[in-house]
Amino acid sequence: MKIPKAIQNVIESFERLPGVGPKTAQRLTFYLLHVPQGELDRFASSMQKLKTDTVMCSICFSVDETDPCSICSEKSRDSSIVCVVEQPLDVLALEKSGKYRGVYHVLHGKIDPLNNIGPDEIRIGELLNRLKNLENGIKEIILATNPTMEGEATAMYIAKQLKVQSEKLKVTRIGRGLPTGADLEYADPTTLERAMDGRSEY
Numbered sequence: 001m002k003i004p005k006a007i008q009n010v011i012e013s014f015e016r017l018p019g020v021g022p023k024t025a026q027r028l029t030f031y032l033l034h035v036p037q038g039e040l041d042r043f044a045s046s047m048q049k050l051k052t053d054t055v056m057c058s059i060c061f062s063v064d065e066t067d068p069c070s071i072c073s074e075k076s077r078d079s080s081i082v083c084v085v086e087q088p089l090d091v092l093a094l095e096k097s098g099k100y101r102g103v104y105h106v107l108h109g110k111i112d113p114l115n116n117i118g119p120d121e122i123r124i125g126e127l128l129n130r131l132k133n134l135e136n137g138i139k140e141i142i143l144a145t146n147p148t149m150e151g152e153a154t155a156m157y158i159a160k161q162l163k164v165q166s167e168k169l170k171v172t173r174i175g176r177g178l179p180t181g182a183d184l185e186y187a188d189p190t191t192l193e194r195a196m197d198g199r200s201e202y
Contacts, residue, residue, distance in 0.1 A: 085145065109121055
């Protein structure tokens with residue numbers, strides 16, 4: 001049986017998404033065939049607006065509707081504490097705990113030599129530039145990269161660069177409430193709160 005071109009195109013589009021294999025792509029596509037056209041139209045419209053209606057914050061590099069983002073713009077946040085994370089999803093995970101009141105810096109990746117990702121491919125340089133502006137008044141950097149081998153290597157590299165730039169700056173690493181190899185985005189709020197409270201100084 002030959003699959004209609006319209007169906008095959010959608011299957012191939014799903015297959016390009018991370019974590020979606022051929023069978024899952026087929027199931028999703030054939031599920032959408034049974035969805036009312038109005039819902040499909042709303043889904044398609046949402047996808048079209050995904051990039052056009054969002055911007056990257058010029059300060060922390062998270063994703064929001066405005067620049068600066070809602071967190072960087074919030075007056076009640078403690079801008080002297082910057083939490084460094086790998087992805088915007090990590091910001092959402094930490095915000096769910098409701099305990100952290102500082103600001104963020106999103107790297108958009110991690111140092112991963114096996115995939116040819118070095119320090120220059122992620123936003124480490126932008127973090128160092130934030131510290132050069134003394135008016136920012138940054139007192140502490142919390143390294144909250146994931147507890148994977150690449151995440152640890154990224155944290156160690158950043159810590160070394162920060163110490164070279166400023167010996168007075170407090171550099172901490174989130175506690176071990178997170179299991180090794182876990183991602184922040186999948187951790188529950190209580191675990192993230194304990195990890196943040198249990199951070200240690202580099």
